[in-house]
Amino acid sequence: MPAEPRKPVEVKLLTGGQGPRPKRPQGPGRVTLVGAGPGDPELLTLKAVRALGTADVVLFDDLIGDGILDFVHRKARCLAVGKRGGRASCKQGDIEDLMVQFARAGKHVVRLKSGDPMIFGRAGEEIERLRREGIAVEVVPGITAALAMAASLGLSLTHRDHARSVRFITGHSRHGTLPDDLDWRNLADPATTLVIYMGGRTAPDLAARLVGGGLDPATPAVAVRALGRAAERHWRGPLAQLPAGVGLLGLEEPLLIAIGTALQAAGKAEDAAPIVQYFNQNIRYSG
Amino acid sequence: MPAEPRKPVEVKLLTGGQGPRPKRPQGPGRVTLVGAGPGDPELLTLKAVRALGTADVVLFDDLIGDGILDFVHRKARCLAVGKRGGRASCKQGDIEDLMVQFARAGKHVVRLKSGDPMIFGRAGEEIERLRREGIAVEVVPGITAALAMAASLGLSLTHRDHARSVRFITGHSRHGTLPDDLDWRNLADPATTLVIYMGGRTAPDLAARLVGGGLDPATPAVAVRALGRAAERHWRGPLAQLPAGVGLLGLEEPLLIAIGTALQAAGKAEDAAPIVQYFNQNIRYSG
Structure with missing residues (x-):
């Protein structure tokens, strides 16, 4: 429909310090x-x-x-x-x-x-x-971290060759530890992309429990620091190396972690369009 | 910081039919x-x-x-x-x-x-x-349907009294059926909010498999039709009634389905602020 006319749209956004404050009736808050x-x-x-x-x-x-x-x-x-x-x-x-x-x-x-x-x-x-x-x-609603990470890395969380499901959990319960009532065998599902919010401090425990639950230690993992800001940095490697990766990124900024076979696609991308800058070029894998 | 000055921000959005087309160098696409x-x-x-x-x-x-x-x-x-x-x-x-x-x-x-x-x-x-x-x-990235539904219903997908995890699955595999390799005992987790995309046609099968996997038939469920558009309608009720609810909403529009104890909060809301209009006022529960 190349020639179809579209009506003009005006986007007026009220922005800090611009124009008069809009008048509105004093009502309930x-x-x-x-x-x-x-x-x-x-x-x-x-x-x-x-x-x-x-x-x-x-x-x-x-x-x-x-x-x-x-x-x-x-x-x-x-x-x-x-x-x-x-x-x-x-x-x-x-x-x-x-x-x-x-x-x-x-x-x-x-x-x-x-x-x-x-x-x-x-x-x-x-x-x-x-x-x-x-x-x-x-x-x-807002763009949740998992979606921003997927866009930044250029990878689908539900690539249909790899993942039938995507799952978000918190790595930081009200006690500051991993939630103690998670079923780790249930979470260790190779066909699910798992995204862990606020998972920096509990990453070593997380990796150990997932491997203990049966997930392959070679499963691809990604950790992102300062997502969506200028200081954004990525690490990626196998699940077994996640604690080391988190150590490299540091704990000053909140970390987002993702684990799953769908993350393999991010690796393949490295040779093509340079949309991802990895932080892990100097990581030496010890395991 | 009530008196702190903020610098003005100008938001210029290029919109359909407005202004000259921006010039840019002819480069690779x-x-x-x-x-x-x-x-x-x-x-x-x-x-x-x-x-x-x-x-x-x-x-x-x-x-x-x-x-x-x-x-x-x-x-x-x-x-x-x-x-x-x-x-x-x-x-x-x-x-x-x-x-x-x-x-x-x-x-x-x-x-x-x-x-x-x-x-x-x-x-x-x-x-x-x-x-x-x-x-x-x-x-x-964009606002995915699960987040838009949560905002529209005014309910947290991860209310920490109810859910430790939120999980998205597709109700429509490449064969048009439920994915045949999902672990239904794994999915039937009362502490996870489950969101099913494109789940209208397979909803009866979904409900049967989740109950078969061990999920309480009384678990709260929500189905939303035409999410984010003027024709948006909600149904809510127990999981056992989901097929009937989907029947009421019809299959002309894609349906989003959510299941989990966190959805109880939506029920409580009905008596308070009227931010949610339910479609199921005339539903008679037969079960």
Whole structure:
């Protein structure tokens, strides 16, 4: 349909510091949980940008970068409520109290969360609290880390020659360890691509349990540091070497880990289009 | 930091029919695989909008709506290459041939795919082909259906009181049936939220196999039709009633199905903030 006319679309996005603040009737407050994606502002959705531009208050997590907060109107309040392993941070209840307090005062509160709110983000608890308080809540989805990693590496998580399923787990339970009630034989499935969120500190335990559960130690693995930001670095190698790979990437930044035969395709790509820069050129495999 | 100044950000998005076509040096062609998200144009990322605005050729799937194609420059060629169950459609090889042919002619080709390209989208095969041909390829992730469903229903897929894991499978293998090599005892895990893509036609078989694998027939289930579009409708009920629910929603539109105890939270929400409109008010449970 080369000659078919398309009607023009105007995209007006309210951005930090631009134009007058939009007028809207003073009504009851509300909360929008917004997924900020993996860190790159370009991976915000249009809906997320609009929510940021109309917020009175933004409560944001530790990993949200300046490039994303630049979309917030300059007259809005931005409050860091970050939680990060091993550091002092707001308690979950305090964050929920802040949301309730500002919404009760008639404000549009944006709760800005890394990635997608509904994947390992405790949004479930925040929504329950808001509903109990009778406060309207809307959710804007975001690009979750697993999808950003797949795009960055140029590999399908469900390549149909390799994987029939993709599965996300957290590597960091409420006790800071691997969840203690996972079925490792069940997880050690060669036909599933397994993605582990926040898995840096527990990676050695993870690798040992998967191999103990029956997964081939040669299964391809990938670890990504600072996904979606300028400092993004990749390691890749066999599952047995994952602890060493994580050691090279360091634990200062959250790590995302993926394991599965579908990741073989990433290896094949290295000889062709240079869309992936690997960090592991200097890794010496000892095993 | 209420008084902290934020520098203005200008968002310039190239949109269908607006302004002059950007000049760029005539160089080698390239392909961008772009995730269109679930259907709502507001759920496109900024990066996706920019890719659409600079494409010379857009090869789009059947489910991509006008609202999304409106972002394509009016001088670009838009070609429908949709594949849809039970209808005549382009073959995968033909789509790949088109991408190669246009890229070889120096064009910027956008391959626009529903949801996220890397989840059940055969992007793996397309990337492999392009790399074999020496054509540069980039991937722009999109909001995959599971995340859009979670946002629409206002429920976390990984509520930590209910689910330690979330898992995506396809309900439609290359033979049009459920994949025949899935481990149903493994899938019947009450602590995992299971999301089934393209699961309408195989839903009765799916429910029977999960119950046969040991999953409680009372486990909460959700089916969503036309996710992200105006015709979006939800059904929810116990797993045992899923085939009846799918029957009510019909099979004209692709269905997304989710199963797991985390979906209980959606039920609780009904009495509070009205962010979810259920379709099942007139469903009579026979079981």
